[in-house]
Amino acid sequence: MKTEELWLEFSTELLTFIQMRVRNEFDAEDILQDVFRKIHLSIHTLSDESKIQSWMYQITRNAITDYYRTSARRNGIETHFDDEIKLMETEEVSNLNNLVSGWLTCIAQALDEKYREAILLTELGVFTQKQLAERLGISVSGAKSRVQRGREKIKEMLLACCHIERDRLGNVIDYQRKSASCNYNLC
Template sequence: MDTQHIWEEFSGKLQGFIFSRVNNQFDADDILQDVFRKIHDNIDSVEDDAKIQGWLFRIARNTIIDHYRSKAKNNSVPIDDKEDMFAAPEEEVANLNETVASWLNATIADLPDKYREAIVLTEIEGLTQKELAERLGISLSGAKSRVQRGREKLKEMILDCCHLEFDRLGNVIDYTRNESCCAKCKTQSSCKSSCEKGA
């Protein structure tokens, strides 16, 4: 996808996103021009067109933040308490949450047996921890410990592969594949492709 196609498809959405956070048409127009300059300069770095929208809105969000930081340096606009203004559109947040969630099944499959079983039964099949204890014939405290440890190991495995950035509500707003990616990402194309960014 080239800059012209991006302009035709996304300029209206980006303009609305920027104007709702700047509320000054002149500044919004300047920021939009700056955003498209950055898009034009970096378009070759996008490897997957399916991720283009998230990439565009990250550029817009960062450019808006730069705008407010510049004004803050001139003591004209404080940047404090403006975090909510920089949030990505709900659609982008939902897409990134779904992307990370799509990694879970493959990652759960690599958990040690006892933790995989505990996570599958509670998080996927919906058993309570008490029901898990009864199913496995272990104590309630043992079931709780197994689920907690399973969650911790699952989080560790995902963070071994990717650095995730979250907003205040726990939504994923950005991710980058780590250089020292786990062996699973290096050897399994499905995991590698899901974990790689388009930017």
């Protein structure tokens, strides 16, 4: 993939991402230029083009961190930008986790009744699987099966609409809708 194509496809999105983290509009534009310079110089190192968006966002996060470190050094300010960047990234992950969990509630509405009820009461509600079994008058293993099948169906439905990128802890760090005409309403 060529840098020019990436610029056309992602520059506006990345600039918005940077502007949310850097107050000065001109600095944000400079950071974007630096990001694309780094992309251009290291695009040949990317082994899996399907991960290009996540790779570009990682370069962008690193550039923002460098911006704050350089700015602090230049101004002689002693600060803990690493802690602030970690907090910023934690908030971002939390926001993405919340966004995707909201989708799960919407997708659950499209499940067959027996799976929808099992998921809404246990995974998205406060019931244990044992309480679900008692409420429905089925065995505990039957309740566990419904919950498990419901989870699998939600996962299939979600992955049919979106590509979800997660970190090693399972947190959502990036997503991309596969199609605007997804069959399921993601709210």
